Amino acid sequence: MPIFDAGHCHYCNRELFGGRSDKRFCSDICRNAFNRERRKDEARLFGEDVREQILKTIKKNYALLLKFNPMGESFRIVDRQAIYLKGFNFRYFTSCKKVDNDLIYFCFDYGWRDLEYGLIELFVDEDQLMK
Numbered sequence: 623m624p625i626f627d628a629g630h631c632h633y634c635n636r637e638l639f640g641g642r643s644d645k646r647f648c649s650d651i652c653r654n655a656f657n658r659e660r661r662k663d664e665a666r667l668f669g670e671d672v673r674e675q676i677l678k679t680i681k682k683n684y685a686l687l688l689k690f691n692p693m694g695e696s697f698r699i700v701d702r703q704a705i706y707l708k709g710f711n712f713r714y715f716t717s718c719k720k721v722d723n724d725l726i727y728f729c730f731d732y733g734w735r736d737l738e739y740g741l742i743e744l745f746v747d748e749d750q751l752m753k
């Protein structure tokens with residue numbers, strides 16, 4: 623968006639004549655078009671924030687899965703509450719698959735599934751990266 627000096631329409635840059643000194647647009651058409659584009663820009667920026675936040679959450683989840691499973695074992699059992707308290711968000715993952723009757727959730731190649739008694743089982747599935 624170019625910078626507009628006073629005395630020119632903020633949308634089409636046409637010179638403004640007469641009217642109030644704080645007049646910003648040459649017509650209602652330009653004012654409406656300007657406002658419509660501004661709202662669109664704002665909506666897009668807001669969407670970017672949300673996507674940024676989701677990526678951050680998934681990266682954090684991944685870092686925690688690595689931390690709780692440093693040797694990259696499959697079938698490693700950890701306390702659900704312990705990883706949750708470190709900031710793990712169980713609602714964010716990159717894929718999930720059904721094995722037997724369980725859902726295994728993945729952040730990239732590191733995954734987990736819920737067990738009974740407040741435990742989760744961690745997995746590593748190299749194939750996940752290729753799917």
Ligand SMILES: [Zn+2]
Nearest residue numbers: 631634648652
């Ligand atoms: Zn105009």
